[in-house]
Amino acid sequence: MRVGRPLIFAVLIAGAFFYFTTYRNNRLHPSNWVSHPATVEITEAASGSDPLDAEEQNNISVYRKNIGSVVNITSRAMTYDFFYGLVPQEGQGTGFIIDKEGHIVTNYHVIAEARQVEVTLSNRKKYKATIVGTDRSHDLAIVQIKAPDLQAITLGDSTHLQVGQKVYAIGNPFGLSGTLTRGIVSSIRQVEEPGGMIIEEAIQTDAAINPGNSGGPLLNWHGEVIGINTMIASSVGQSAGIGFAIPINTAKAVLNDLVTIGRVRRPALGVRTIPISSELASEMSLAADYGLLIVQAVPGGAADRSGLRGGTERAYLGNTPIMIGGDLIVSVDGKKVETQQDLAQVMNNHRAGDTVNVTIYRGKKKLDVSVVLGEAREQV
Numbered sequence: 001m002r003v004g005r006p007l008i009f010a011v012l013i014a015g016a017f018f019y020f021t022t023y024r025n026n027r028l029h030p031s032n033w034v035s036h037p038a039t040v041e042i043t044e045a046a047s048g049s050d051p052l053d054a055e056e057q058n059n060i061s062v063y064r065k066n067i068g069s070v071v072n073i074t075s076r077a078m079t080y081d082f083f084y085g086l087v088p089q090e091g092q093g094t095g096f097i098i099d100k101e102g103h104i105v106t107n108y109h110v111i112a113e114a115r116q117v118e119v120t121l122s123n124r125k126k127y128k129a130t131i132v133g134t135d136r137s138h139d140l141a142i143v144q145i146k147a148p149d150l151q152a153i154t155l156g157d158s159t160h161l162q163v164g165q166k167v168y169a170i171g172n173p174f175g176l177s178g179t180l181t182r183g184i185v186s187s188i189r190q191v192e193e194p195g196g197m198i199i200e201e202a203i204q205t206d207a208a209i210n211p212g213n214s215g216g217p218l219l220n221w222h223g224e225v226i227g228i229n230t231m232i233a234s235s236v237g238q239s240a241g242i243g244f245a246i247p248i249n250t251a252k253a254v255l256n257d258l259v260t261i262g263r264v265r266r267p268a269l270g271v272r273t274i275p276i277s278s279e280l281a282s283e284m285s286l287a288a289d290y291g292l293l294i295v296q297a298v299p300g301g302a303a304d305r306s307g308l309r310g311g312t313e314r315a316y317l318g319n320t321p322i323m324i325g326g327d328l329i330v331s332v333d334g335k336k337v338e339t340q341q342d343l344a345q346v347m348n349n350h351r352a353g354d355t356v357n358v359t360i361y362r363g364k365k366k367l368d369v370s371v372v373l374g375e376a377r378e379q380v
Helices: 004-026 054-069 248-260 278-284 302-306 340-348
Strands: 070-081 085-097 103-106 116-120 126-135 140-144 166-171 179-192 198-205 217-219 225-232 243-247 271-275 292-297 313-317 320-324 328-332 355-362 365-372
Touching: 054 070, 054 085, 054 166, 054 179, 054 217, 070 103, 103 248, 126 248, 140 248, 166 198, 166 225, 198 225, 198 248, 198 340, 225 248, 243 248, 271 340, 292 302, 292 320, 302 365, 328 340
Parallel strands: none
Antiparallel strands: 070 085, 070 116, 085 103, 103 140, 116 126, 126 140, 166 179, 166 217, 179 198, 198 243, 217 225, 225 243, 271 292, 292 328, 313 320, 328 355, 355 365
């Protein structure tokens, strides 16, 4: 009992100290600060003021001009599962209408191996689509729908794109139809798609591109298509600020073939060549220190018909036998040609039947030769 009394007394003193110094002073008294006015006064923007700046107005203009031409594409295919056998698989992408007849441009990989393709317009109406033409090497495809009052998009020019210029992407990322994102042209470069296909002069952009955007338009600030959104570089399967688009000029070069015959008549010069370095040019006493030396003009090919000449003298390049003495190609249509890749890039902008101007050296004499391009088999 002697121990309990002092303990109780100490607790009472501590409680009294807390009450008078802390609790009583911190008690809330709502009636002292909460008011209940009859109306609430807020600050509003002045009526009639324009909330949109010039950049916002252009964003809206580009979107409104093109949203009616952008479609959602759903493809359905059958895949094999080890346990369940054949099972249906569904994929989504984007496309854009190019004419009143209902032809729609998209990526090949969006509709590859599809048994059924369905197109949803911006007004949410759905139509069954027919695959009209495919070009796997350019990752392009054309599908067609039968629908009234279609709005065709305007195709621009991707020749003189500049790093830093504004671009817009409209598509259906993750199935979210009619989504607009914007950015700039980050670079123009060659890229390789997952399937091994090479995109020459691909447009790199930081505009957000995600799964579902494939096949959709990349637009300039005028609202003209300059590219076809195709792939992203990302370790997480979604936009990391690095997307790529096929330049629209690559597509325009093959659209007619895809629509009319369902495939691309790939152009060919009909030559077998070797690239010339300054060292080789010096050893062979050539008139230029760059270009492609024609080893053989394929008999009956475009170059052969135009009078271009292959090699006539046997020689060795390391351990490889070659024929030298043929014409040296230095440019095509005024574009400098140093490698087979340069020549292939020029060919990508043409189709079979086009006429190109080939500049050559025959010995020390410089000549311009007109060549009507043939249809490619294996050689360019």
